[in-house]
Amino acid sequence: MRKDREEAMLTHLDSLSIDRALLMALNEKESEDNLLLASRHKDRLFAAVSPLETETGDLDLFLSRAREKGAAAVGELVVNKRIDSSYVSRIFALAQELRLPVTFHLSPEEGFSYGIVDDIHLPLLEKALRAFPSLVFVGHSQCFWIEIADDVPLSAEGRCSWGSGPVRKKGRLFDLMDDYPNLYCDLSANSAGCAIMRDYENGIDFLKRYAHRLFFGTDMTNETEVFPLRSYLEKLHEDGILSSCELNAIMNDNFERVFLQR
Numbered sequence: 364m365r366k367d368r369e370e371a372m373l374t375h376l377d378s379l380s381i382d383r384a385l386l387m388a389l390n391e392k393e394s395e396d397n398l399l400l401a402s403r404h405k406d407r408l409f410a411a412v413s414p415l416e417t418e419t420g421d422l423d424l425f426l427s428r429a430r431e432k433g434a435a436a437v438g439e440l441v442v443n444k445r446i447d448s449s450y451v452s453r454i455f456a457l458a459q460e461l462r463l464p465v466t467f468h469l470s471p472e473e474g475f476s477y478g479i480v481d482d483i484h485l486p487l488l489e490k491a492l493r494a495f496p497s498l499v500f501v502g503h504s505q506c507f508w509i510e511i512a513d514d515v516p517l518s519a520e521g522r523c524s525w526g527s528g529p530v531r532k533k534g535r536l537f538d539l540m541d542d543y544p545n546l547y548c549d550l551s552a553n554s555a556g557c558a559i560m561r562d563y564e565n566g567i568d569f570l571k572r573y574a575h576r577l578f579f580g581t582d583m584t585n586e587t588e589v590f591p592l593r594s595y596l597e598k599l600h601e602d603g604i605l606s607s608c609e610l611n612a613i614m615n616d617n618f619e620r621v622f623l624q625r
Contacts, residue, residue, distance in 0.1 A: 368586070369400065373407075375586040379593075383407055385622060387439040387466065387582075389477075390415040391425070398432045409622060411436040411466065414454065422453050430461045435622045438466030439503060443473055445480045446487035455495045464499035464621055466549055469506035471519040478504060483515055483522065484535045492543040499621055501578065502536075503549040508558035510535040511569065525557035530565040540573050547621065548573065550613065551580025556592040567604055570596075574609035578617055 376384060386397040386408055394412035401410035412429040414422060414437075426437070437458050444450050458465050469488075470478035481487045485507075492500060502508075505523045509515055513532035516522055539546050549555065559566040570577065581590055596613065599605040 371586040372583075373404070375583070376407075379581075379589065381581070383409065383618070385409045385411055385435060385438075385580075385618070387411050388413040389439060389441050391417060394429065394434075398429065398434065401433060401435075409435040411438040413438060413440055413442075415442055419450055419453060422450075422457060426454070426457045426461055426463065430463060434463065436464045436466060436501075438464075438501065440465055440467040440479055441477045442479060443470055443475075443477055445473065446491050451479050452491075452494075455491060455498055459495045459498035464501055464547070466501040466503050467507075468504040469502075471506055471522040475519045476523065478506065481506070483517065485510060485539065489539060489543070492539065492546055496545055499545055499547055500543075501547045501549050503551065503554070503582075505554040507548075508536075508554045511537075511558040511565070512562075525553055527557065527561050530562040533565065537569070537572075540576065544576075547576040547578065547617070549578050549580050550592055551578075551582035552590060555580075556590055556595075559592060560595055567599065570599070570605060570613070571609060574605075574612045575617060577613045578621075579614045 384407070386400060388394040388397050388411055390413060397410035397412065401408045410433060412426070412434045414425050417425045437454065440454065442450065455465065468478035470476050470480050473480050488500070505525055509522055509524065509526045512526060512530040512534045515534065516524065550559070559569065579593065579596070581588065596605065596610060600607065600610045
């Protein structure tokens with residue numbers, strides 16, 4: 364990142380009263396950039412790394428070196444391979460061994476956009492959650508959050524939509540969150556925002572049930588972006604819907620526990 368962009372982003376974080384941030388990467392170059400930025404701002408920025416073009420045989424070296432350089436996580440994992448592929452499985456195995464939480468972007472099929480691939484209602488994610496019980500999985504993206512409701516569109520395009528309208532029946536996310544304590548959720552971007560805010564009662568139920576496994580995030584890619592979920596969460600707290608304990612968990616405590624105390 365250029366020095367002017369770096370300073371602008373830090374200033375933007377200041378304006379939003381965000382005192383610490385986990386930097387996501389989409390590829391190896393961004394991974395190195397994140398590690399460098401984190402080394403310059405050790406109390407404020409923390410690096411995630413993401414293999415995209417690294418050969419299968421080099422994954423061990425890529426992730427172990429990143430861990431030695433201070434990486435706090437793997438993410439945003441976007442390689443467009445099925446979750447049950449040997450490549451993705453190896454990343455999960457190494458991340459579990461190195462105690463690196465994995466934030467993943469989901470895609471509905473190989474060759475469609477980007478992200479690791481799962482079928483409707485996330486059967487491959489469930490198998491991975493079971494196979495790697497000590498690995499913290501952090502769900503992210505439209506294809507993940509659309510599963511907050513049961514009526515998931517069948518098309519790839521539909522599964523990658525933000526979702527809107529009432530949740531008539533709770534979706535697969537509730538089942539997975541209930542059954543697998545190693546599944547966490549990233550509340551960044553409009554995919555999470557729409558999922559939480561599309562149905563008032565359902566969103567509040569999700570927040571209160573799983574407050575200790577949710578992370579506030581922004582998913583900012585430039586220094587002008589502001590997403591509406593933060594003000595929504597703060598208003599729920601002001602109205603007495605979210606307790607101080609629940610809000611603090613989402614905004615800070617979960618981050619410290621999962622990413623910093625390893």
